Amino acid sequence: MSDSGFQHSEAFLQWIWENLLFDFTSLQTxxxxxxxxxxxxxxxxxxxxxxxxxxxxxxxxxxxGDVEIHTKAKNWNxxxxxxxxxxxxxxxxxxxxxxxxxxxxxxxxxxxTLNLLPYLSKELHLFLNSFENPTALPCTSGLHFxxxxxxxxxxxKAHKExxxxxxxxxxxxxxxxxxxxxxxxxALIISLWDGLGISHNRVAMQQVALQLLKNxxxxxxxxxxxxxxxxxxxxxxxxxxWNLKSVRPASHPKSRIKEAVILSHxxxxxxxxxxxxPGAVELWRAWFKNSSLKNTSRFQILFGTVFLPSLYVLGNLxxxxxxxxxxxxxWVSLKTPIPASLLSKFNTLNLSDGSYRKKLGAxxxxxxxxxxxxxxxxxxLKKAILS
Numbered sequence: 001m002s003d004s005g006f007q008h009s010e011a012f013l014q015w016i017w018e019n020l021l022f023d024f025t026s027l028q029t030x031x032x033x034x035x036x037x038x039x040x041x042x043x044x045x046x047x048x049x050x051x052x053x054x055x056x057x058x059x060x061x062x063x064x065g066d067v068e069i070h071t072k073a074k075n076w077n078x079x080x081x082x083x084x085x086x087x088x089x090x091x092x093x094x095x096x097x098x099x100x101x102x103x104x105x106x107x108x109x110x111x112x113t114l115n116l117l118p119y120l121s122k123e124l125h126l127f128l129n130s131f132e133n134p135t136a137l138p139c140t141s142g143l144h145f146x147x148x149x150x151x152x153x154x155x156x157k158a159h160k161e162x163x164x165x166x167x168x169x170x171x172x173x174x175x176x177x178x179x180x181x182x183x184x185x186x187a188l189i190i191s192l193w194d195g196l197g198i199s200h201n202r203v204a205m206q207q208v209a210l211q212l213l214k215n216x217x218x219x220x221x222x223x224x225x226x227x228x229x230x231x232x233x234x235x236x237x238x239x240x241x242w243n244l245k246s247v248r249p250a251s252h253p254k255s256r257i258k259e260a261v262i263l264s265h266x267x268x269x270x271x272x273x274x275x276x277x278p279g280a281v282e283l284w285r286a287w288f289k290n291s292s293l294k295n296t297s298r299f300q301i302l303f304g305t306v307f308l309p310s311l312y313v314l315g316n317l318x319x320x321x322x323x324x325x326x327x328x329x330x331w332v333s334l335k336t337p338i339p340a341s342l343l344s345k346f347n348t349l350n351l352s353d354g355s356y357r358k359k360l361g362a363x364x365x366x367x368x369x370x371x372x373x374x375x376x377x378x379x380x381l382k383k384a385i386l387s
Contacts, residue, residue, distance in 0.1 A: 019382075054091065056112075065092075067092045070093070081105070090105060094116060127384070148351050151351065155356045158364045200246075224257070262292065284307050300336055308328075312331075343366070
């Protein structure tokens with residue numbers, strides 16, 4: 001870190017402390033005592049010190065109390081902490097200031113002072129600059145070192161998290177008042193209609209599916225006619241609202257409804273016991289082989305984001321681990337055609353192994369980590385700035 005001091009906000013310094021994004025192996029206080037962080041404390045969202053209930057070992061002695069963070073040591077007095085009883089429990093004053101000097105509390109005690117500047121890496125400084133002035137992803141535009149192995153570990157982590165999210169999403173459409181077999185099939189059907197409605201007409205597709213399931217037409221043609229009627233394409237009295245702006249012909253509701261009806265018919269007519277087998281993951285391929293549907297990239301994505309999570313849930317519902325394991329194993333090895341535009345932000349990484357481009361976890365990585373600024377939870381950043 002530059003000798004000119006910490007050039008970023010106090011909020012960043014708090015974030016650095018909370019996530020231990022510094023070299024904490026050889027810390028020393030201003031007075032030369034060794035510091036070992038047992039617990040950085042919990043973020044305080046009320047009045048008082050920034051972190052509560054921290055545990056810090058100083059020269060072999062354990063201290064339990066609060067931690068206050070300042071970019072400049074003089075801000076302790078500028079903020080009036082020397083006269084505020086709320087700051088009496090502070091055991092450590094953490095700063096990023098080469099001109100730091102000890103401070104005192106209202107009860108005349110003097111907490112230890114730790115200057116973090118010598119322990120902050122150049123990589124972290126580069127990252128913070130990029131984060132405050134983003135042109136792309138902060139870690140791709142500033143950091144000099146990106147471990148390819150760690151990147152793929154992070155994608156693997158995100159891939160697993162995405163599967164967990166999709167299994168939870170499945171329960172949004174599961175009606176516990178129905179028989180489990182019926183509730184599961186209905187949830188699968190509605191989930192697929194929802195997926196086929198992405199991104200303009202998810203709610204509308206759900207509404208059609210819900211009403212169609214109540215009518216139970218016998219054939220695909222009857223179901224399709226009924227679905228078009230419910231959707232308002234055969235009647236003017238439908239309450240369902242469609243967003244047709246910028247919708248391509250292949251994604252028009254009429255086309256998606258037809259695909260959804262065909263797939264729903266395959267699910268409804270499939271004996272339920274066939275789903276309770278590890279080989280149930282192969283049913284998807286059979287449905288496309290036995291129907292007029294083409295297994296396009298959209299359906300390949302739905303196989304991963306809807307069908308496999310539904311089988312995982314089913315295995316758990318019926319305590320059949322072989323089914324859940326088969327679904328999870330299929331997810332782990334799943335390769336899905338993902339539009340290159342969705343992952344374009346990773347282009348500057350220049351990775352030799354591009355296998356992540358067929359992992360749905362890469363999409364989850366961008367949405368749940370990169371786009372939300374959850375960098376502190378990402379293995380890539382931690383490896384880069386702590387190496």
